[in-house]
Amino acid sequence: MRTVVVTGASSGIGLATARRFAAAGDHVVNLDVDKPVEPLPRIPWTEVDVADWSAVAAALEEVDRDRGGLDVVVANAGISIRHGVLDITEAEARRVCEVNLLGVLGTWVAATRIMARGEGRGVLLATASVNGLRGYPNYADYNATKAGIASLCKTFAMELSPRIRTACVSPGAVMTPMQMAEYSDEMFAETNASIPAGRHAAPEEIADAFFYLASKEASFLTGHELVVDGGETVGATTTRWGGAWT
Numbered sequence: 001m002r003t004v005v006v007t008g009a010s011s012g013i014g015l016a017t018a019r020r021f022a023a024a025g026d027h028v029v030n031l032d033v034d035k036p037v038e039p040l041p042r043i044p045w046t047e048v049d050v051a052d053w054s055a056v057a058a059a060l061e062e063v064d065r066d067r068g069g070l071d072v073v074v075a076n077a078g079i080s081i082r083h084g085v086l087d088i089t090e091a092e093a094r095r096v097c098e099v100n101l102l103g104v105l106g107t108w109v110a111a112t113r114i115m116a117r118g119e120g121r122g123v124l125l126a127t128a129s130v131n132g133l134r135g136y137p138n139y140a141d142y143n144a145t146k147a148g149i150a151s152l153c154k155t156f157a158m159e160l161s162p163r164i165r166t167a168c169v170s171p172g173a174v175m176t177p178m179q180m181a182e183y184s185d186e187m188f189a190e191t192n193a194s195i196p197a198g199r200h201a202a203p204e205e206i207a208d209a210f211f212y213l214a215s216k217e218a219s220f221l222t223g224h225e226l227v228v229d230g231g232e233t234v235g236a237t238t239t240r241w242g243g244a245w246t
């Protein structure tokens with residue numbers, strides 16, 4: 001039985017991922033700033049803001065003390081704020097960077113310190129996004145944090161191989177509360193039309209990718225960004241965008 005920590009597992013992709021590992025018999029802990037959207041009897045929740053490195057480190061140390069080790073960490077917690085470049089405020093941009101990018105870095109650093117003390121083995125995973133692969137209007141800060149996660153993934157692999165593996169999943173459009181809060185029916189229809197698969201992913205399809213990346217079957221894979229997007233980024237279609245002044 002592995003010990004697995006998932007951040008942001010109270011909802012959406014993190015929740016599906018925590019359930020995927022728990023269903024396989026792993027011991028899973030959820031670090032989230034909010035309580036789970038539904039009761040999760042076998043997945044304990046600790047209230048943690050991932051932007052707070054000491055709180056994350058303390059929570060991971062507690063898991064290590066309780067369980068005698070830490071095998072897999074999925075740094076998934078993230079936020080997005082829809083705003084054009086002319087409307088971004090400093091406070092919003094700082095929060096997006098602190099949660100999405102520094103939150104992953106702090107979680108991985110704290111987890112690495114723990115993994116390095118034991119057998120020096122483990123798997124560090126994170127949720128990036130296809131938004132980090134290309135320009136995407138109204139999410140400049142968010143997109144940059146997701147590109148940053150793919151970069152962290154490569155550098156951690158260089159420093160920590162061969163004992164600790166790293167990987168991130170870059171989902172395309174996933175039907176989660178985050179997406180539902182930001183999109184109108186028209187936006188959903190437009191997005192689905194631009195995805196070869198013709199639909200959003202279910203959170204469980206992203207959870208399966210994390211489960212694979214943590215498995216023995218992925219033992220020769222590190223520093224990798226796994227795009228799970230129903231083909232959204234394989235073509236050359238450009239989003240028509242009139243710019244901020246039109």
Ligand SMILES: NC(=O)c1ccc[n+]([C@@H]2O[C@H](COP(=O)([O-])OP(=O)(O)OC[C@H]3O[C@@H](n4cnc5c(N)ncnc54)[C@H](O)[C@@H]3O)[C@@H](O)[C@H]2O)c1
Pocket residue numbers: 007008009010011012013014031032033034048049050051076077078079080099127128129130170171172173174175176177178179
């Ligand atoms: N939904 C999509 O289409 C999509 C696509 C690509 C990437 N992602 C990424 O997937 C991840 C999960 O998003 P989701 O769609 O499941 O959203 P969600 O809002 O359903 O879940 C996000 C979870 O993270 C938690 N969280 C937010 N800020 C936190 C903080 N500071 N500390 C701890 N927990 C915090 C929330 O409470 C929530 O439980 C995010 O990193 C997001 O950027 C989502």
